[in-house]
Amino acid sequence: MPTADNRLDTLLADAARIFAERGFHGTSMRDLSRASGLSLSGIYHYVESKHELLFLIQERCFAEVIRGAREAVAQEADPEARLGAFVRHHVGFFTGHMPEMKVLSHEAEELTGIMATAIRARKREYVAFLTELLEQVDVPNVSPHIAAYALFGMMNWIYTWYRPGGDIPPAHLADEIARLFLDGYLQPESHAARPLAASHGG
Amino acid sequence: MPTADNRLDTLLADAARIFAERGFHGTSMRDLSRASGLSLSGIYHYVESKHELLFLIQERCFAEVIRGAREAVAQEADPEARLGAFVRHHVGFFTGHMPEMKVLSHEAEELTGIMATAIRARKREYVAFLTELLEQVDVPNVSPHIAAYALFGMMNWIYTWYRPGGDIPPAHLADEIARLFLDGYLQPESHAARPLAASHGG
DNA sequence: GTTCAGACCGAACGAACGTTCGGACGGCCC
DNA sequence: GGGCCGTCCGAACGTTCGTTCGGTCTGAAC
Numbered sequence: 063m064p065t066a067d068n069r070l071d072t073l074l075a076d077a078a079r080i081f082a083e084r085g086f087h088g089t090s091m092r093d094l095s096r097a098s099g100l101s102l103s104g105i106y107h108y109v110e111s112k113h114e115l116l117f118l119i120q121e122r123c124f125a126e127v128i129r130g131a132r133e134a135v136a137q138e139a140d141p142e143a144r145l146g147a148f149v150r151h152h153v154g155f156f157t158g159h160m161p162e163m164k165v166l167s168h169e170a171e172e173l174t175g176i177m178a179t180a181i182r183a184r185k186r187e188y189v190a191f192l193t194e195l196l197e198q199v200d201v202p203n204v205s206p207h208i209a210a211y212a213l214f215g216m217m218n219w220i221y222t223w224y225r226p227g228g229d230i231p232p233a234h235l236a237d238e239i240a241r242l243f244l245d246g247y248l249q250p251e252s253h254a255a256r257p258l259a260a261s262h263g264g
Numbered sequence: 265m266p267t268a269d270n271r272l273d274t275l276l277a278d279a280a281r282i283f284a285e286r287g288f289h290g291t292s293m294r295d296l297s298r299a300s301g302l303s304l305s306g307i308y309h310y311v312e313s314k315h316e317l318l319f320l321i322q323e324r325c326f327a328e329v330i331r332g333a334r335e336a337v338a339q340e341a342d343p344e345a346r347l348g349a350f351v352r353h354h355v356g357f358f359t360g361h362m363p364e365m366k367v368l369s370h371e372a373e374e375l376t377g378i379m380a381t382a383i384r385a386r387k388r389e390y391v392a393f394l395t396e397l398l399e400q401v402d403v404p405n406v407s408p409h410i411a412a413y414a415l416f417g418m419m420n421w422i423y424t425w426y427r428p429g430g431d432i433p434p435a436h437l438a439d440e441i442a443r444l445f446l447d448g449y450l451q452p453e454s455h456a457a458r459p460l461a462a463s464h465g466g
Numbered sequence: 467g468t469t470c471a472g473a474c475c476g477a478a479c480g481a482a483c484g485t486t487c488g489g490a491c492g493g494c495c496c
Numbered sequence: 497g498g499g500c501c502g503t504c505c506g507a508a509c510g511t512t513c514g515t516t517c518g519g520t521c522t523g524a525a526c
Contacts, residue, residue: 087289091484104504112484201451208440209449215421216414223413238410246448247411249403293514303475314514
């Protein structure tokens, strides 16, 4: 017998899965009814609108990924290590929550009004957090602004090609992306052996 | 007096702009009618369906970006320089054709059947081209497969944050991304002065 | 002057959409 | 046992959707 909270949780999980598969506009409330086992009108007992479903998925996902990132980064002292921890956490979280993170990445422009404002604030918070980490690593002539968005691009693009359960383990993907961003593709030997890149064993 | 070819060209350009603004599913044929100056039924004189509009935008865009990439790469002999040329061309093309490239990146899963097959073939061709360039740069312990998608992520994510006409010139963005991918964020001095990174003046 | 094809439009089609409404059912309180 | 609230549903609402149909207009061909 499901509690009210559980019911909303599973409804959001189902909705995230279908939104990820067919897109927000490509999904009908009838699709969600079929997927969740609730009737069409029954869904409206838990949310006020289709847009609120999208909002709740994005809001909860942002809250969780931001909290996890702060925890992961707090365990490192060295600026480079903190940066590496952020990347590995983000990629790990992404591969572990593909539907929600795809909905977060791909349906970023579907909300309007107060819901859009709230999500934009979360996004600014998360981007600012990464930007600060980048600024604390002292490198000359590099824009932390561009670097932040380039890094998010490397990481968020995952949803377009990566399939969990394939032949790339999530931890390996996280290490590769962290190493690519920090050391670059040309990867001089002097850096290939850095503790950061080697700490997860390749 | 517009010729038939011109009319289709401007229709596709208008459609790409609106698709980029509101998304494929978020755009109605009535929106396109308003934006193009054609009547609702008049659009169907040029295309058979809304999906064919999307297909033509994507097919033409892929053809153009692939042709341009081959040209740009052909002018360099050194593998690293060819890789850099690919990145700078892709980013330059992206910033110069934002609506079409956003539609290409963001509406990649909306087509079905024979149209989807054709676009997927183009995509495979383009990804394979970059993968070959990556393989010709001899670096140990790096997966060209992951590197290709990471690089496309850095570059294609542009549409979510970059605004042409802002304070980042397209050429500067292209240089920064090329440098980030090749040398990494930590960018040791030994590589900061490499001819490739310096060739476009930073 | 008639024919004809290409370019284009107004009005309408059936289907699908998000949402609403009135009510049914079951357990808890008094 | 009667009232009540939370949970959930079937049926329908009005709107919007992609697409179609029957037509008009223009300019070239003969």
